[in-house]
Amino acid sequence: MRTDLAVIGAGPAGLAAALAAAARGLRVTVLDSAPAPGGQFHRQPAPGLAAHRPRLPHDRGRGWRWLRDALAASDVTVLTDHHVWVVEHGFTVHALLGPEQRESVAVRAEAVLLATGGYEKVLPFPGWTLPGVVAAGGAQAMLKGGLVVPGRRAVVAGTGPLLLPVATGLAAAGVVVPALVEAADPAAFLRHRRALAAKLPEGAGYAARLLRHRVRFLARHTVVRAHGGRALTGVTVAALDSGGHVRPGTGRYIPCDTLAVGHGMVPHTDLAETLGCRLAGAAVRVDDEQRTDVPGVWAAGEATGIGGAALALAEGHIAGRSVAARLRGTAPDPSTWARAAGTRARLREFARALDAVYAPPAHWAEQVPDGTVVCRCEEVTAGAVREAARDLGAGDPRTVKLLTRAGMGWCQGRMCAPAVAGIAGCEPAPSRRPFARPVPLGVLARQHRDATATDDATGEGAGEATDEGTEEGPS
C-alpha cells in the first residue's frame, strides 16, 4: 500500500495532522494499534458493548465528536489494529496485525508523522507487583474501553493531573474511592498560579466531583506500602515533609482491593529513535513546523513532550499543514497557522508549569527497600540494581541492565527504566530499542526471505527490494 503521509497514532495529534494534511490534498493513512481511533484520551467503549452514553463523566466528549465527524467526512484511511514495529527510511512502515500479531504488513509513504503519544510512569514501592495494583491510566483505559473496574474500593495515588479523572471516573462507575493520594505540594500550585490560572475552572470541577463522591484528597502524601498476600488488601499512606521525605509516624492504613497509581507520563519515542531522530530530554525534538531533524519525519503530540490533548491537537494541525506544503515542494507560511501556534505556545507553558508542580517525592528512590522488585518482567530487586551500581561500578542504565537483566524482559524496560535509573543513581538514557514492540521471529524471517526473493528476481539492492516484497504483506 502507498500513501503520501503515514501517520503513526490515531490520538488527537495524529488525527489533527491527518485531517489538516488530507484537507490540503494529500493521501493520508493513519495506523494505530487500538481497535478504534481516538488514542488513550478519546478511548471509547468497544463497539460490541453498545454503550448508549459512552461519555462517562471523566471524558469530555465534544472534542471527540468533532474529530470523529471530521474523520468520517474526510478521505483519510485509518488502519486500526495495526501495531507499528518499525519505520524504515524511505519510508516503509511495518505493522503487525493485532491482536494476534503474527502477520506484518507494510505501508510505503513519502512522509511520516510520529504521533505515538506517551505511556505511564509508575515508580516502585513495596507491594506494587500485587494483583490489584494497576497503573492509573491502565485502570482508566480498562474502564473507558471495557467498562470494567478491578474492584470495589480503590485508592488512587502518585502524582500528576491524570489522577483526577481516574479518581472521579472510578467513583462515577460505582467504585468507592476512599482517597486520592497526591505527592505534589499545594504550595507549588501557588507559585505557578499565573501559568495555571486558565485551568482553574477545570480544577474546581474536579474538586466538586471529588467532594460529591466523598473522595478524600491527601496532598503531599505518598503510598509507602501495598499490603496483601496473593492480592491487594490495603495500602499504607504517609505524609511528606517539604523536602520530600516521608514524615515518620504519619503512616495510616487504608483498606482497599485496588490501587490505581501513576507518576506522570513518558513520551513514546521508539520509532523516532530507530529513525535516528534527535531527542530533547525524553521527548522527540521538533522545530516550529513540528519537523524532526530527519528529513521527511514529523512528530506531534506527547511524543514531543507531555502536554495533554489540546496541545496535541494544535501540534498535529501545524504538522499536517507543514507536511502538505513541504511535500508539494513549497515552504509553508506560518502566519496561516498563527492561531494554532499561539495555542501551542500557551499550552506548552502550561505543561511546563504542571511539570514543575507535579513531581514524585524527591527521595522516592531511597525509600525503595532492597527486597522490592523493580523490573517487573525479570523480577530484579532494588538491591540488585544498587549492587550493580555501587559494587560493580555500573554508571549508566545499560550497564545496570547487562549486569542485572533489569529492562531485558517482555516490556523492554518501558515500565522500569525511570525506576532503575533513579535507584542506580544515574541519568535515564535513551533505550535505543531496534523495534517498537516484540516481533515474532517468523515475521522477521519472512521480511528477510521476501527481500532476498525480490533481490533474485530483479537484481536490485535489498533496500529497494523490500517494498515490493512486503507491500502485499506476507501471507
Next chain:
Amino acid sequence: MNPQEPARARPGPAFTLTFDGREIAAVPGQTVAAALWAAGATSWRTTRRAGRPRGVFCGIGVCFDCLVTVNGSPNQRACLVPARPGDVVRTQEGTGHED
C-alpha cells in the same frame, strides 16, 4: 454497581468462556482481561522466578504483566485479546511452556 450502567451499555447476549475450568460470563466487546475483571479475577499468571501472581498492570498492551494462556496459546496479552465464546483461558504458570 456495574460500570456498564452509567454508560447505558446494551451489549449483545452474554456468552461463556472458562477460566481455569470455571465458567465465566462475558459480553461482546470485552477483552479477556475485562471479562476476568468482571468475573472478579485479578490475577492469571505466575512469574517465572518467584511464582508470584500477576494480572493487569498497564492496561494498554505495554507491560506484558497480564500474559495468559488462551486456547492453549501462552503469552497472550489479556488486555488486548478479545474474549470469544468458548475460549479456554488458563492461568499461565511461568513461561507457559513445559520446561
